Amino acid sequence: xxxxxxxxxxxxxxxxxxxxxxxxxxxxxxxxxxxxxxxxxxxxxxxxxxxxxxxxxxxxxxxxxxxxxxxxxxxxxxxxxxxxxxxxxxxxxxxxxxxxxxxxxxxxxxxxxxxxxxxxxxxxxxxxxxxxxxxxxxxxxxxxxxxxxxxxxxxxxxxxxxxxxxxxxxxxxxxxxxxxxxxxxxxxxxxxxxxx
Amino acid sequence: xxxxxxxxxxxxxxxxxxxxxxxxxxxxxxxxxxxxxxxxxxxxxxxxxxxxxxxxxxxxxxxxxxxxxxxxxxxxxxxxxxxxxxxxxxxxxxxxxxxxxxxxxxxxxxxxxxxxxxxxxxxxxxxxxxxxxxxxxxxxxxxxxxxxxxxxxxxxxxxxxxxxxxxxxxxxxxxxxxxxxxxxxxxxxxxxxxxx
DNA sequence: GGTAAAAAAGCACGATCGGTCACTGTATGA
DNA sequence: TCATACAGTGACCGATCGTGCTTTTTTACC
Numbered sequence: 001x002x003x004x005x006x007x008x009x010x011x012x013x014x015x016x017x018x019x020x021x022x023x024x025x026x027x028x029x030x031x032x033x034x035x036x037x038x039x040x041x042x043x044x045x046x047x048x049x050x051x052x053x054x055x056x057x058x059x060x061x062x063x064x065x066x067x068x069x070x071x072x073x074x075x076x077x078x079x080x081x082x083x084x085x086x087x088x089x090x091x092x093x094x095x096x097x098x099x100x101x102x103x104x105x106x107x108x109x110x111x112x113x114x115x116x117x118x119x120x121x122x123x124x125x126x127x128x129x130x131x132x133x134x135x136x137x138x139x140x141x142x143x144x145x146x147x148x149x150x151x152x153x154x155x156x157x158x159x160x161x162x163x164x165x166x167x168x169x170x171x172x173x174x175x176x177x178x179x180x181x182x183x184x185x186x187x188x189x190x191x192x193x194x195x196x
Numbered sequence: 197x198x199x200x201x202x203x204x205x206x207x208x209x210x211x212x213x214x215x216x217x218x219x220x221x222x223x224x225x226x227x228x229x230x231x232x233x234x235x236x237x238x239x240x241x242x243x244x245x246x247x248x249x250x251x252x253x254x255x256x257x258x259x260x261x262x263x264x265x266x267x268x269x270x271x272x273x274x275x276x277x278x279x280x281x282x283x284x285x286x287x288x289x290x291x292x293x294x295x296x297x298x299x300x301x302x303x304x305x306x307x308x309x310x311x312x313x314x315x316x317x318x319x320x321x322x323x324x325x326x327x328x329x330x331x332x333x334x335x336x337x338x339x340x341x342x343x344x345x346x347x348x349x350x351x352x353x354x355x356x357x358x359x360x361x362x363x364x365x366x367x368x369x370x371x372x373x374x375x376x377x378x379x380x381x382x383x384x385x386x387x388x389x390x391x392x
Numbered sequence: 393g394g395t396a397a398a399a400a401a402g403c404a405c406g407a408t409c410g411g412t413c414a415c416t417g418t419a420t421g422a
Numbered sequence: 423t424c425a426t427a428c429a430g431t432g433a434c435c436g437a438t439c440g441t442g443c444t445t446t447t448t449t450a451c452c
Contacts (some may be wrong), residue, residue: 003418004419005418005419005420005428005429006428006429007260009429009430011294011312013344022312023312023313024309024313025221025223025224026224026308027220027221027223027224028221028224030408030409030410031409031410031411032408032409032410038432040429040431041413041430041431041435042410043411043412043413043431043432043433044429044430044431045411045432046412047428047429048413050428051410051411052410077268082247092314094288094448096274097386103325104308104311104312108308109308109309111365111369112300112303112304112309112365113220113221113301113307113308113309114369115365115368115369116219116299116300116368117219117220118348122369126369126370129370130370133370150280152199154374154378155378155381155382155394158266158362158366158379159358159359159362159378159382160363161362161365161366162355162358162359162362162363162379162382163355163358165358165365166354166355166357166361166363167356167358168306169307169311169361171353171358172311173307173310173313173318173322173325174309174322174325174326174329178350179354182351182354182355183354183358185351186358187349200449201398201448201450202398202399202448202449205399205400226438226439226440227439227440227441228438228439228440236399236400236401237400237401237402238401238439238440238441239400239401239403239441239442239443240399240400240403241400242403242440242441242442243399243400244396244399247438247440247441308409344431377424
């Protein structure tokens with residue numbers, strides 16, 4: 001009764017969908033291409049997903065899981081505040097560059113593509129990004145004792161995310177390796193200012 | 197002999213292509229949709245462009261022209277350095293919010309979508325963004341006398357662009373109106389630090 | 393106002409789109 | 423081992439994709 005093979009195939013489909021969406025965008029992913037890439041027929045896909053949208057939903061969800069696992073890796077073991085924030089930031093930069101070969105960060109691609117397209121995909125992305133932001137904000141609040149204000153923490157989280165986005169564009173579109181140095185310098189200075 | 201009407205129609209097609217690309221991405225724009233939106237038949241489009249790609253190229257190029265005109269408006273009349281930079285930054289924020297109704301900034305959408313898709317579209321985008329960056333860098337160099345280093349100017353331009361990207365995501369995807377305040381505060385502090 | 397050129401429509405093409413259905417092989421649980 | 427639930431195929435649906443080719447309608451100039 002255990003559906004072992006089915007689950008493995010489903011996972012391959014989800015991963016491939018995310019891969020293609022990161023490159024072309026969700027709106028340009030085709031069932032035919034995904035099916036061919038995983039070595040299935042188009043109709044075979046429908047044994048695992050009831051529709052293309054359900055497939056994309058699973059891909060985005062799993063993509064976000066991967067993102068969190070990657071970026072928060074080893075952060076739990078570090079003390080809250082600056083050590084954690086620096087680890088997360090470095091992981092995040094790595095994420096951009098590791099994913100470089102695979103077409104870039106799926107979440108960032110989705111964020112820009114879906115921001116004006118209502119639907120379950122955007123809803124999922126929104127709630128997950130908001131949760132992630134709240135986590136970062138809490139970490140900034142732990143930077144100082146007594147803690148900084150909520151607004152200051154949000155300000156800092158805003159800048160952190162901004163540097164990540166700036167790094168991604170300069171690194172991926174402009175192919176400029178200095179991007180990482182710029183981002184790290186900017187973030188380090190932000191931590192200095194916030195913590196002092 | 198003068199092809200007056202043709203040029204007007206062409207301009208409408210280009211504008212509409214840009215509009216749709218900003219929403220769905222270039223890869224998801226269809227000739228049928230564009231044709232219907234401008235009130236033409238599909239085949240009518242081919243009297244103005246030899247291919248879909250040529251149409252997209254024109255749309256991106258014209259979109260960038262509009263971006264530059266909007267962001268640099270009234271900046272020439274201001275003295276170089278801080279006044280100009282502040283005007284450009286505010287214009288840029290306005291641009292994001294004005295374009296809000298129209299599906300967001302075409303250039304930003306293209307930057308994320310095309311960063312891993314080689315071709316003439318990406319080439320055009322790259323060169324135009326690099327030119328724009330050089331312009332910003334020069335403006336940062338004018339911030340101080342004697343001027344800051346090249347690297348410092350690039351660092352500052354990196355942060356400026358980052359704040360724009362951060363503002364765009366927080367404003368458009370998360371629908372958070374505080375984004376503008378965060379971005380302005382961050383940019384103001386950056387200018388203070390750089391200029392002092 | 394006639395005429396030549398430009399603009400646009402109409403139509404058809406092969407390919408591909410997302411999706412359904414009836415069918416077959418196969419892995420799995422009893 | 424055997425029955426069965428499940429994974430996967432192939433043919434096919436109507437719609438739409440980008441793009442030619444031919445014809446008709448507008449437009450602009452003399």
